[in-house]
Structures are given as C-alpha cells and as structure tokens.
Amino acid sequence: MAKTRERKPRGGQKVLSHGRQRVLVVLFVPRDERDGTTPIDQQRWVDSSLEMFGRVFGGATAYPKAKGIWRDDERGGALVKDEPMVVHCYTTPGDIQDDGNLSEVGSFCRKMGSEARQGEIGLVVGDEYFAIRNFGEG
Amino acid sequence: MKTQLDMDRIAKGLGVERGGKVTAGGGYFGAMQLLADIEARFRVPSGGGRPTDPGWTERRLLPLAPRTLKRLEEIAAKVREHGGANLEPMQLAALLLEKATEKLSEEDADELTRPKRRASH
Numbered sequence: 001m002a003k004t005r006e007r008k009p010r011g012g013q014k015v016l017s018h019g020r021q022r023v024l025v026v027l028f029v030p031r032d033e034r035d036g037t038t039p040i041d042q043q044r045w046v047d048s049s050l051e052m053f054g055r056v057f058g059g060a061t062a063y064p065k066a067k068g069i070w071r072d073d074e075r076g077g078a079l080v081k082d083e084p085m086v087v088h089c090y091t092t093p094g095d096i097q098d099d100g101n102l103s104e105v106g107s108f109c110r111k112m113g114s115e116a117r118q119g120e121i122g123l124v125v126g127d128e129y130f131a132i133r134n135f136g137e138g
Numbered sequence: 139m140k141t142q143l144d145m146d147r148i149a150k151g152l153g154v155e156r157g158g159k160v161t162a163g164g165g166y167f168g169a170m171q172l173l174a175d176i177e178a179r180f181r182v183p184s185g186g187g188r189p190t191d192p193g194w195t196e197r198r199l200l201p202l203a204p205r206t207l208k209r210l211e212e213i214a215a216k217v218r219e220h221g222g223a224n225l226e227p228m229q230l231a232a233l234l235l236e237k238a239t240e241k242l243s244e245e246d247a248d249e250l251t252r253p254k255r256r257a258s259h
Contacts (some may be wrong), residue, residue, distance in 0.1 A: 023143065024175075093143055096143065096148065097143065097144060097147055097148060097151070098151075099151050101151075102148060102150075102151025102152050103151060103153075105152060106151065106152035106153045106154065109152070110153070123152070125143070125145075125148055126143050126145075128145050128148075128156065130148075130149060130152055130154045130156070131154065131155075132152065132153075132154050133154075134153065134154070
C-alpha cells in the first residue's frame with residue numbers, strides 16, 4: 001500500500017485563511033448593438049462591470065476581445081457577429097446565492113441590455129447559462 | 139467536493155428564466171476559463187518559491203507518454219506567453235486532472251468498477 005504523505009506549510013502556518021472561492025461567473029460585454037453594426041461604448045461597460053463585480057463579489061478580470069456570434073430569433077434568425085469582451089469573476093456559493101447580490105448583478109445586466117440596445121445579455125454562473133432578455137424590469 | 143448551487147434560486151434572484159447547462163471543455167472559452175482558474179488559485183507560498191495552488195499538498199510520480207508531456211509543455215508555454223501565471227507543465231497536468239475528476243459523476247465511477255460482460259461463444 002502506498003504511503004500517504006502530507007506536505008505541511010512552512011513555519012506551521014495555515015496557507016489559506018479563507019475558504020476557496022470556486023464559483024465562476026462569466027459576463028459577455030458586447031461590441032455592437034443588436035443590429036450588429038452600431039458600436040457601443042464597450043470599454044465603459046467593461047469598466048462598469050468590473051466595478052460592479054468588485055463591489056459585489058470582491059474582484060473580476062476582463063479578457064481581451066473574443067469572437068462571437070448570436071442568432072436573433074426575433075429578427076428572423078439573423079446572425080449577429082460580435083467581438084465581446086469576457087469578464088470573469090470568482091465568488092463563493094454563499095455570495096452568488098445571496099438575494100441582494102443577485103439583484104445587483106441582474107439589474108446591471110438589464111441596464112446594459114437596455115442602454116446598449118441588446119437582444120440578450122449572456123451570464124454564466126457555474127455551469128449554467130442565463131439569457132437575460134427582460135430589460136424593462138431593470 | 140463539487141459545490142451544489144440552487145440554480146432556481148439564482149435564476150429567481152437574477153430575475154431570469156433558466157436557460158441550460160454549458161460546458162467549457164475546449165476552444166477560446168475553455169482556455170480563458172483555464173487562465174482565470176490559474177489566476178484565481180495560484181498563490182506564492184509563504185516561504186517563497188513558485189506560485190502554486192495551496193490546496194495541492196500531495197505529491198505522486200505520474201507516468202506520461204512523451205507526446206502528452208510535449209503537449210503539456212506547449213500549452214503551459216502559451217499560458218506564460220499570454221501573461222498567465224508562471225505555469226509549469228506538470229502544474230497544468232494537475233489542474234486538468236482535477237477538472238476531469240470533478241466532472242466524473244458517481245455513476246461514471248460505478249461504471250468503471252462494473253465487471254465487463256464476456257462475449258458468448
């Protein structure tokens with residue numbers, strides 16, 4: 001039977017004083033409006049989302065432009081090409097299931113969807129994709 | 139242990155209806171998730187040294203095919219090029235192994251231990 005060896009941190013100190021943050025939240029910040037041609041102020045929305053995630057969950061990281069496509073079923077299935085920026089935020093199961101935090105994230109997504117004239121705002125929590133479309137309730 | 143989230147509660151809190159599950163196995167999104175994972179988890183040990191995940195306290199020898207090691211080296215080099223952590227090939231292997239193990243359900247694990255049916259003659 002193999003021996004089990006446990007590596008102890010130096011100095012007998014705990015390496016981590018907090019629980020590990022393991023729930024990944026991903027927000028897609030679009031480049032264009034729903035028509036696929038009118039640019040939005042993408043950098044402003046990236047900065048705003050970073051501030052929101054920082055305030056609510058303690059931090060986030062925005063990644064450079066990705067290439068994306070979205071099928072707009074309300075416009076005859078028109079394919080809208082986009083170059084979204086992707087914002088990643090790690091949080092805890094407790095914080096992501098907090099009603100106040102969820103309300104703030106939801107409100108931000110609806111505000112961005114409404115003001116940036118989007119058909120849908122994509123938010124991934126853990127392994128589930130949430131398509132936010134009802135912007136009127138922001 | 140994988141954390142169970144109450145997705146109905148999250149959907150209600152966000153004010154949306156549930157969509158569907160996503161997987162981030164490969165491609166740009168998978169790579170970005172990997173980078174984010176490294177960034178969020180790797181820490182410089184209190185006694186100094188290379189950044190690592192403090193939860194990785196066990197060490198084992200892992201036999202590898204040369205092509206697998208080469209692939210790990212290539213991907214780790216790309217992560218370093220793109221400003222990720224100073225990731226070593228075997229740290230990448232540990233991260234990928236952890237992800238694959240977490241995705242394996244109890245049923246999958248049971249399936250592995252189930253005796254194979256022999257072909258009848």
